[in-house]
Amino acid sequence: MASTKLSSEESRKVLDKIETDLIRPMRSHKGLELWLLFLGLIFIVGGYAYFIQLRDGLGVTAMRDYSSWGSYIANFVFFVAASLIGMFISSVFGLLKIKWVIPISRIAEMIALAFAMWAGLVIVIDMGRPDRLHHVFLYGRFQSPIVWDITVVTSYVAISMLLLLIPMIPDASILKRRMSDAPKWQQMIYNLLTLGWDAQPEQYAILKRSMRVLMILIIPIALSIHTVTSWLFAMTLRAGWDSTIFGPYFVSGAFVAGVAAVIIAMYFFRYNYKLGDYITDYHFNRIGQVLVLVSAVYIYFNLNEYFVPAYKMRTAERLHLEEMFTGHWAYMFWFAQIFCLAIPTFLLIFKKLRKPKIMLWLAVFVLIGAWLKRILIVIPVQQHPYLPIQNVPDSFKEYHFTGIEIALNILPIAGVLLIITILAKLFPVISVWEVAHEKGVDETIIK
Amino acid sequence: MKILIRYFALAASMLLMVTVQGQSTWxxxxxxxxxxxxxxxxxxxxxxxxxxxxxxxxxxxxxxxxxxxxxxxxxxxxxxxxxxxxxxxxxxxxxxxxxxxxxxxxxxxxxxxxxxxxxxxxxxxxxGGKTAEAEATSEPAVASATNTDTLTQSASSASGNKMAISLTIHTEDSTASIYLSELSSEGKRIPAAGVEVGLYVKRTFGNLPIFGDDIPVTDANGVAIVKIPQGLPGDTIGNLNLIAAVINTDQFGKVEATVAASFGVKTPIVDLTEETALWGRSKKAPAYLLITYFSAIIIAFGTMGYVVKEVASLRKYKKTV
Known part of the structure; x- marks a missing residue:
């Protein structure tokens, strides 16, 4: 694995430096209180909004008889999309033995786990009677894509957690040694996770085999979570959802959103956690190339998804597509497609522009576009049912976000940031032992 | 200049009118x-x-x-x-x-x-002087069915005071006889001859004609006999609603009589949710779906369980105390 083996003297020195560099930000709590206060405020506002929604019912949102899936479902699709990145970076690139992803694969895993866990909660927010959540398990139909979706999202949360925690075992052993001054509960976590790690060759064999098995297994599970999420729409006959390419269209879009999220996290950890030696311009250059690749694939699927029906303009599709291209949703649609997809992809083709600061801004645009795109997929279609909408209040015909809804869409995003914050304070955001291996540190001392 | 254009336009339109009129004589x-x-x-x-x-x-x-x-x-x-x-x-x-x-x-x-x-x-x-504008005063038929001992069922309808139709079903030879009468100027009911009548079965979305290609016409006695085809699907107990009606409603208005007859083939109601199908209830899920679903779960969680077990065995290899 290592390019050049270091002597045991050097190994100790290098490992010590890596440990110090990667553990230091976990001890520094500068600005943490302020950040947690900010997240706490969002939680208070969101919690109050949820209280109102529970008290008064889902009528406090813009959802009505026709658009019965609103921004919550769009938010859910966005969350599932963003969570796919853990599989893509750590598993696909890991199995291909692409070395440069080593320092960012744990970041991707943390993002994935946080988004996947909150995706389930977003669905609960969308429920009018969350007290009947268990009915989904008791009375769900096996024929329903909704039951399949619950199953695969649960499986993905489980496997993401394993894929985050199992490579953490050698690091937990290191943390146990170096964080002896940490609070007791924190030490207990490290102790529990160490699992008797002693850097023995047999242990390395078990660890690597386990990781390999999980990396292979996570690929079909991750593909199926977003494919099944797309089937929630594509299994209906509605014009605009009734599409055979919805699965790959969603998956390719998910990679775009996920890579953008990883770029933002990389930027944050590089500057805030002072990890410039580990997350370098080279890594930004590489992940920029990945963004170009996945965006190009996504643009290709967009072309198929919009151009093919637009060429034929069947009556029902026409209503929907005209609203998207020139009608009510046109500003959002073209903003998402041009400013959040086409332009960032084009700019990132140039190596000169694949620099951290520029990429941060482009990634923010891409991520906003990814969220808007989910709105555009979920809501407009429902406003053009096959039977024309007649004799209903005006609020049924258009979708205007309410304040409650906005608060409850921001709440899960704060929740994701909170999970990432906690994980980044409990564990090093870069895998210590894997980086040490990469630098040629003697395996047997990593414990 | 403008005047000139107007003049030309006028001339052109006149020419057009002449052409159109020329066409209309044949x-x-x-x-x-x-x-x-x-x-x-x-x-x-x-x-x-x-x-x-x-x-x-x-x-x-x-x-x-x-x-x-x-x-x-x-x-x-x-x-x-x-x-x-x-x-x-x-x-x-x-x-x-x-x-x-x-x-x-x-x-x-x-x-x-x-x-x-x-x-x-x-x-x-x-x-006949019976133009379509002629007001049809007939009222919609009110049907009544009576059962007789001779396996005959009949119903009649008096529509307004002009036309009356009655339908009699002969179970023994599967025929229906339709009798049509009209009110004469003396106020007597006389048979209405030479009028087209039809025999129908009431269906959910309209009436199904069952008189075949030859439209039955009432004879001098005002009677038309129609053979009832066999094997018509009826309700769960095989009942059919047969309707006799005058075909030319423009001229005579709606004149019809309905009789319930047990001529149909019994059609059991199939509850779609009782079928083993994708649209059925959860307990009626197709086997292939259940096998796929549960084997996917078993493979995924089984593999995860295996990995957890493997990792738990790490402790065995601990050397340093």
């Missing part, structure tokens, strides 16, 4: 005008003509007397209008034979005798 050679109608206007023949008219002519010429033909230029003339009826039979025949403009020729597509039948039908509309 001269028929005198010899052809005098061709006599060789087919006798019997009830059957008029009925045939009516069917052919509905198939071939109605789409452009519309319902006779309603002047609702297609808005073409020249406009297809209503067959009940004076402009149409003042033509000789020979003239109408010649025009069917040759066609003009939007009107196709029917030289090959309709047999000559059939063309004469259409003409007989068109003439019959005028002759």
């Amino acid at each position: 001269t028929v050679p005198d010899a052809k005008k005098k061709t006599p109608n060789p087919v006798k206007p019997t009830t059957e023949n008029i009925s045939l003509g009516k069917n052919l008219y509905n198939q071939n002519c109605k789409s452009c010429h519309g319902d006779p007397g309603k002047n609702n033909g297609l808005p073409l230029t020249p406009k297809p003339v209503d067959p009940l209008s004076d402009q149409y009826q003042k033509q000789t039979d020979g003239e109408i025949f010649y025009k069917m034979q040759t066609g003009r403009g939007a009107m196709p020729n029917f030289k090959e597509t309709i047999k000559d005798n059939d063309k004469w039948a259409i003409i007989n039908y068109i003439r019959s509309l005028k002759k």
